[in-house]
Amino acid sequence: MLEDISPEDIVTDEPLFVEGLGLDSIDALELALAIHQEFGVKTEPDDERNREIFYSVKSIADFIRSETGAEKQASGG
Amino acid sequence: MNGCRLFYALRYLALLIVLAIYFALGPFGYAGFFILSLFPGRDRDRRARLLQTIMRRAFRLYHAVVRHLRLIHYDPDSLRASLPKEPSILVANHPTLTDVTALIASIPNLTTVVKAPLFRARWARPLLHDAAHFEGDDGRLSSLERMLDDAEDRLKRGYHVLIFPEGTRSPKDGLHRFGRAAFELATRTGAPITPLVIRCEPRWLIREAPLLKLPARTPKLTIQALEPVYPTGITSRKLRDMVQALIYSELFEKEPLSKSSSPAEGYARINRISPEEAHR
Secondary structure: OOOOOOHHHOOOOOOOEOOOOOEOHHHHHHHHHHHHHHHOOOOOOOHHHHHHHOOOHHHHHHHHHHHHOOOOOOOOO | OHHHHHHHHHHHHHHHHHHHHHHHHHHHHHHHHHHHHOOOOOOHHHHHHHHHHHHHHHHHHHHHHHHHOOOOEOOHHHHHHHOOOOOOEEEEOOOOOHHHHHHHHHOOOEEEEEOHHHHHOOOOHHHHHHOOOEEOOOOOHHHHHHHHHHHHHHHHOOOEEEEOOOOOOOOOOOOOOOOOHHHHHHHHHOOOEEEEEEEEEOOOOOOOOOOOOOOOOOOEEEEEEOOOEOOOOOOHHHHHHHHHHHHHHHHHOOOOHHHHOOHHHHHHHHHOOOHHHHOO
8 A cells, every 4th residue: 555654654543644644535445445354344434434433543443343342452454 | 909809809709609509508408318318228338429429529519619719729639649549547637627528529438537416416417327427436435436446347348537636627837636546447457547638728717717707818728648657567656646747747847757757756846845755
């Protein structure tokens, strides 16, 4: 997705889109697909909630945890 | 000076007549398409090509009329030889509203992304939908995916797909940042990007020069197709940056990149950053 950025460069609770890491809607699409394939969790097509879920690595991890149950510790994006 | 004023007054009158004709006859045209849409034939592609041809001929006629009335100079045949035969993704800057009619007048087998509210409009949908145009995304992820699928489908069926990657009209002295959908489509399908460079001088039908603010001189519209760019071994991000740099340099630089080709440098020029940063 972002070939010149390493995982260490991404701050867990900073915004991923626009003003933060600068991801765009195509990235959101790929991210949603990757999360679905990796964790079997489907994000809602509803826009409002997606904005909250995809806000940061932390918010994505929280979402996956809440969907899969607390026993499975998701390591995040 | 008086001659100038008279010429302007005559052109203004011509504009009002064109508008009057549009509002008087336009509804019949849309009604015709609506009635046609009630009788779906068996072959949707034959129908789509028929509607595209009707539209293309209509806009050729329109451009001939406005050329003779000295409202806009544009030659619909100027683009004919320079487009690739295979289906490609046409990516253009968008200086004026009239570039859309000019593109439709010039390019056979053309489909395009239409903004969601217009595509859903009752009067426009029968024509747009049956002519194989498709709906743009409305901000939801599901609709973005649907739009990419639709575009891929059109390429497979042999149509060109036109996308204005800025999503709105270009600013006066530059380009808005290109969105990535057109380039993602290219990397997914392997279809080439054909960059189109559109110039309109003086500018008309922009926010600063709306319909009734006719420029003193007759605007001259030209469309130039650059060499197709194939998406081999490149990410959609880099492809986007490269095509944006190509179009930008063609419009604003003395030595366009199409002659020398150094995308990173062109990209840096757009964003006023160093070429090293441009690789990020």
